[in-house]
Amino acid sequence: MTEHTAKFDVAGVGLTADDYPPLEQGPFDPRALWFPSQRRDHPLEIEIGSGKGTFLVQQAALQPGTNFLGIEYAGEFYRYAADRIRRHGLNHVRLLHADGRDFVQYRLATACCDVIHVYFPDPWPKRRHHKRRMIQVASLDAFHRVLIPGGQVRIVTDHSDYWAWMQDIVAESTSLFEAQPFCSPDSASDGELVGTNFERKYRRQGRPFHATILHRKP
Ligand SMILES: C[S@@+](CC[C@H](N)C(=O)[O-])C[C@H]1O[C@@H](n2cnc3c(N)ncnc32)[C@H](O)[C@@H]1O
Numbered sequence: 546m547t548e549h550t551a552k553f554d555v556a557g558v559g560l561t562a563d564d565y566p567p568l569e570q571g572p573f574d575p576r577a578l579w580f581p582s583q584r585r586d587h588p589l590e591i592e593i594g595s596g597k598g599t600f601l602v603q604q605a606a607l608q609p610g611t612n613f614l615g616i617e618y619a620g621e622f623y624r625y626a627a628d629r630i631r632r633h634g635l636n637h638v639r640l641l642h643a644d645g646r647d648f649v650q651y652r653l654a655t656a657c658c659d660v661i662h663v664y665f666p667d668p669w670p671k672r673r674h675h676k677r678r679m680i681q682v683a684s685l686d687a688f689h690r691v692l693i694p695g696g697q698v699r700i701v702t703d704h705s706d707y708w709a710w711m712q713d714i715v716a717e718s719t720s721l722f723e724a725q726p727f728c729s730p731d732s733a734s735d736g737e738l739v740g741t742n743f744e745r746k747y748r749r750q751g752r753p754f755h756a757t758i759l760h761r762k763p
């Protein structure tokens with residue numbers, strides 16, 4: 546996508562670290578800064594690793610009363626997805642160019658978020674890279690902190706080894722979350738779990754999927 550970068554317009558949707566408040570002000574609620582003031586009390590859902598933005602475009606169109614914040618650290622996908630969201634006129638969706646794990650852990654306010662979506666996170670299959678995986682004990686601690694009571698983490702992966710890893714992490718976090726079966730969002734088509742780009746690609750390849758919803762415990 547690199548050669549097409551110049552034609553992407555992220556205006557009104559795209560955010561970067563330049564849009565953060567000063568670090569000294571501490572963690573912040575994105576709704577107070579990045580969404581229209583009349584939407585300050587509307588729910589906030591976050592997607593980490595939005596890729597080309599398909600989930601945001603599909604689901605946000607069905608949920609106009611919710612603020613959506615996607616987080617994507619690959620610059621080309623960030624620009625592509627932000628431009629796509631802008632072209633769809635989804636003015637209740639923002640896309641942040643950042644590391645989602647760090648953003649949630651260090652910048653996001655306590656109890657500001659209703660749902661965290663994590664669809665097809667990079668599996669980092671080599672053992673020495675496992676520390677880069679999105680789902681870690683520390684990230685579940687952070688997810689629990691930023692979610693409201695009754696909040697959810699929604700996870701789908703095609704990677705069996707990463708799935709087994711997640712089971713171990715969740716087993717270490719039973720005081721924080723209860724794992725329950727996945728249910729698809731309204732935007733998923735028949736036979737889809739969510740209907741992201743990676744899901745569609747992997748489905749054509751016949752890969753098996755694993756999915757769960759982690760319900761935040763009080
Ligand atoms: C396998 S792709 C899945 C994309 C999309 N969710 C889908 O299902 O089509 C994983 C995406 O997550 C992004 N990503 C991985 N780790 C991230 C992180 N820590 N913060 C933000 N984005 C991340 C990658 O750049 C990539 O776009």
